[in-house]
Amino acid sequence: MAAPLLVLDDIRKVYTKGRIIRHPTFTLQANLSLDEPGIVGVVGPNGAGKTTLFEMMTGSNAPTSGRVLVAGTDIHGVKYRERDRLAIHYHQSYQVRRFRKRVPSALLAPSPTRTPLVHLFDEPQFNLQDGYIGFMLDFFRKLRDEGKLVILCMHPTASWHLDVLAEIAGQFLFVAGGGVSRIADFRELSAEPRFRAYLGPEMTRAADAICHSST
Amino acid sequence: MSMIEAAGVHVRFGDRVVLESVDLAVAEGEFHGVMGPNGAGKTTFFNVLTGRVKPSRGKVLLGGEDVTGLPPHRIAAKGIARSFQIMTLFDEFSARDNVMMGLPEFRARGLDVARAAAGDSQFATKASEALAAVGLVDRGDIRARDLSYGDRRALEIAVALAQAPRVLCLDEPTSGLGSDGVQRLAALVARLKGKLTIVAIEHDMEFLFSLADRISVIHWGQVVARGTPHELQQNDWVRRSNLGKFA
Numbered sequence: 001m002a003a004p005l006l007v008l009d010d011i012r013k014v015y016t017k018g019r020i021i022r023h024p025t026f027t028l029q030a031n032l033s034l035d036e037p038g039i040v041g042v043v044g045p046n047g048a049g050k051t052t053l054f055e056m057m058t059g060s061n062a063p064t065s066g067r068v069l070v071a072g073t074d075i076h077g078v079k080y081r082e083r084d085r086l087a088i089h090y091h092q093s094y095q096v097r098r099f100r101k102r103v104p105s106a107l108l109a110p111s112p113t114r115t116p117l118v119h120l121f122d123e124p125q126f127n128l129q130d131g132y133i134g135f136m137l138d139f140f141r142k143l144r145d146e147g148k149l150v151i152l153c154m155h156p157t158a159s160w161h162l163d164v165l166a167e168i169a170g171q172f173l174f175v176a177g178g179g180v181s182r183i184a185d186f187r188e189l190s191a192e193p194r195f196r197a198y199l200g201p202e203m204t205r206a207a208d209a210i211c212h213s214s215t
Numbered sequence: 216m217s218m219i220e221a222a223g224v225h226v227r228f229g230d231r232v233v234l235e236s237v238d239l240a241v242a243e244g245e246f247h248g249v250m251g252p253n254g255a256g257k258t259t260f261f262n263v264l265t266g267r268v269k270p271s272r273g274k275v276l277l278g279g280e281d282v283t284g285l286p287p288h289r290i291a292a293k294g295i296a297r298s299f300q301i302m303t304l305f306d307e308f309s310a311r312d313n314v315m316m317g318l319p320e321f322r323a324r325g326l327d328v329a330r331a332a333a334g335d336s337q338f339a340t341k342a343s344e345a346l347a348a349v350g351l352v353d354r355g356d357i358r359a360r361d362l363s364y365g366d367r368r369a370l371e372i373a374v375a376l377a378q379a380p381r382v383l384c385l386d387e388p389t390s391g392l393g394s395d396g397v398q399r400l401a402a403l404v405a406r407l408k409g410k411l412t413i414v415a416i417e418h419d420m421e422f423l424f425s426l427a428d429r430i431s432v433i434h435w436g437q438v439v440a441r442g443t444p445h446e447l448q449q450n451d452w453v454r455r456s457n458l459g460k461f462a
Contacts, residue, residue, distance in 0.1 A: 084232070090435050093254050097230045115236070121435075125252070131420075131459065132252060134452030135432045135440035 003072030004035040005149040006057065006087075006118050008180075011066030013052050028052055030180040031066075032173075037144050041169030042153040043189070045198045048175045050153055054120055057151070059083035060099050071117050073109075082111035087118035092125050119143055120151040128160060137168050156199065159206035165189075166210045187211050216279050218243040218412040219295070219382045224263055224273035226256070226436075233259045234270070235436035239414075241382075246404070246413045248427035250420070256436045257416045261384055264414070265297045266290035278381065292319065294381035298371045298388060304359040310370050311355035314342040317377035345377040346370075349403055365396030369403065376407075383407070385415040389422050397422055420458050424448075 008030040016022035028049035034040060044050050055061030056068055059075040060083075067074050070086040078086060080099040089096040121140075126133045140150045152169065156162050165172075165186060172183040176194050183189045190196070190207040199207060217240040226234040234256045241247045251257050262268040264275055266287040274283045282290050305313055315321050315338045346352045349369040354362065359370060368388060375383055388404070389397045397419060404426055407413065417423045423430060424444040432440040432447070440447060453459055 088235075093252060093435065095232045095235070095435070097232065128452075128455065129457050130252075131450075131453040131456030132432065132434065134450035134456070135447070136434060137452065138450060139434070139437075139439035 003069065004033045005037065005071055006034040007067075007069040008032050008057070009067040009069060011056055011063040011068060013049070013056060013061070014064045026052075027178045028175075028180075029178060032180065032182055034149055037147045037149055038170045039140050039144050039150040039152060039168050041165045041172045041189075042151060042175065043156065043165070043172065043195065043198075044175030046155075049178070050175045051122070053175060053180065054089055054122055054151075054153065055096075057118065058087040058089035058096070058120055060089065060096060062100065062102065071113065073112055077109055078111050079105045079108040081105070085111035085113050085116060087120065088116040089120045089122065090124070091122045096122075116148070118149045118151065120153075122153045123155060124152070126154075126161070126164065133164070137164070140168060156203060159203065159209075162203065162207050162210055166214070187214075217241055217276070218245075218278060219264065219414065220274075220276040221260070221264065222274045222276070224260065224270045224275070226259055226263060226268060227271050233436055234263070236273070237433065237436070237438055239431060239438070241412055241414055243412055244409050245428045246408050246415070246426055248423040248430040249414065249416045249433060250418070250423060250430060251433035251439075255433045257433050258386060260433065261297065261386055261414075261416060264290075264382075264384060265295055291378065291380075294379075295384060296375035296378045296380035296382070297384035297386065298368075298375055299386055304367060304370060304374070306360035307358060309356050309358055310346060310351055310362060310366075310373075311339060311342045313359050313370060314345045314355075314373050314377045315339065317345075317374040318342065319378055342377060345373040348376055348406075349373040350399065365392055365399060368392060368396065368400060372403065380411070382412045382414065385413065385417075387416055387418060389417060389419040401426060421460075424458070 010031045013028045014024050015026040017025050042050060052061060056063050062076045068076060073086060075083055075086050080101060124136060143150050154161055154165060172189045174181045174183055174192060174195055190211050196204045219241050221237055221239045224234055224237040237260055249257050259268060263270050266285050269284040274281055277293055277295060282293060318338055318341055321338050343352060343355060346355050349372050351366060351369055351373060354366060362370060388400055401422055427444060429443055430447055431438050447453060448459060
């Protein structure tokens with residue numbers, strides 16, 4: 001059987017302050033496996049660690065402990081300039097290629113694949129006027145149908161952002177409180193109290209309306 | 216066979232990947248539109264087609280011939296002409312002189328004065344034809360700087376046409392034009408359509424959707440969607456947007 005597309009093998013990232021006595025200021029832990037091609041929505045409050053999570057997934061920020069496996073390969077053991085052949089990270093419109101280089105590239109392994117298997121879109125700029133959103137969503141579906149894993153992070157600030165998430169994502173990751181929870185579908189996400197608290201009353205009503213209209 | 220084709224074009228500037236992998240095949244006589252948000256890599260893609268940027272991977276074929284990485288003047292000589300997002304005319308010269316300088320035979324002549332004396336009228340005739348094609352035949356003697364903005368746009372196209380190109384690349388031809396100017400340009404492009412292979416980057420969706428045979432949408436350095444205007448408008452989100460109006 002082929003290796004799962006993305007495994008966060010008991011990863012943990014700890015940021016500390018202080019040079020001699022180190023106090024942890026931020027901790028993020030995750031242990032999960034995304035085996036199949038699909039589209040995964042990622043949501044969570046600011047400062048919860050979404051960016052750190054993405055950086056770990058795409059090889060730009062190594063976890064303090066644990067491993068990130070893309071199709072069975074530890075992405076943090078791959079040459080920096082070839083990591084985007086395993087997983088590619090876009091922030092808004094641009095590819096993120098800032099790697100914290102701790103090991104010389106010569107000591108790292110080449111990427112076993114030529115084109116990325118994991119495509120991560122961090123807050124793509126959607127707007128309703130220009131229609132590009134439709135092309136972007138179809139592009140995510142195309143990638144999924146080609147066997148890729150698409151990870152889409154959004155900050156829902158308008159009700160149609162929730163429409164996008166409900167339409168496109170097959171499952172969700174909710175990042176909060178130093179951990180990553182896996183959530184099966186939009187209905188379950190909307191029922192999650194921490195997600196409702198993050199959305200606020202008006203957006204929660206919009207999320208509930210989407211759940212009602214789909215029954 | 217395609218008139219112009221790009222296969223797996225990848226461009227990296229330092230650590231920034233501008234084009235991830237772009238494929239495009241445009242048939243002879245097709246008008247192909249290219250759209251996408253700012254910073255998507257559209258102009259860089261044009262720069263690859265016209266030789267100003269050498270791709271780190273991938274190929275550009277013109278009429279089946281590999282022209283990847285040739286310098287711009289060689290590619291121009293093989294028949295790809297372009298206009299720029301920012302206009303590039305000789306302001307102090309007349310419209311006709313601007314066009315004449317675009318004629319390959321004029322440039323080939325160099326500084327040979329005897330041939331200049333013998334040949335100028337023939338060049339002037341050719342230049343007048345190009346000016347006529349864009350509706351500027353009666354403004355040939357006006358200095359480029361004194362032409363209206365719309366006329367300058369048209370003149371740029373005349374300069375490109377003077378090269379008798381096989382492929383015309385237009386980078387945002389309607390930018391800066393008022394609605395009258397856009398209409399005139401649309402009429403001009405409609406006349407050229409079918410006679411010439413045209414690739415146009417454009418933000419004016421009404422212009423693009425009414426004229427293009429097919430459209431490629433570029434985002435994240437990749438072609439995220441491609442189809443006829445009708446096909447692209449089948450998407451629900453597109454129908455809800457301003458693009459939906461141009462069906």
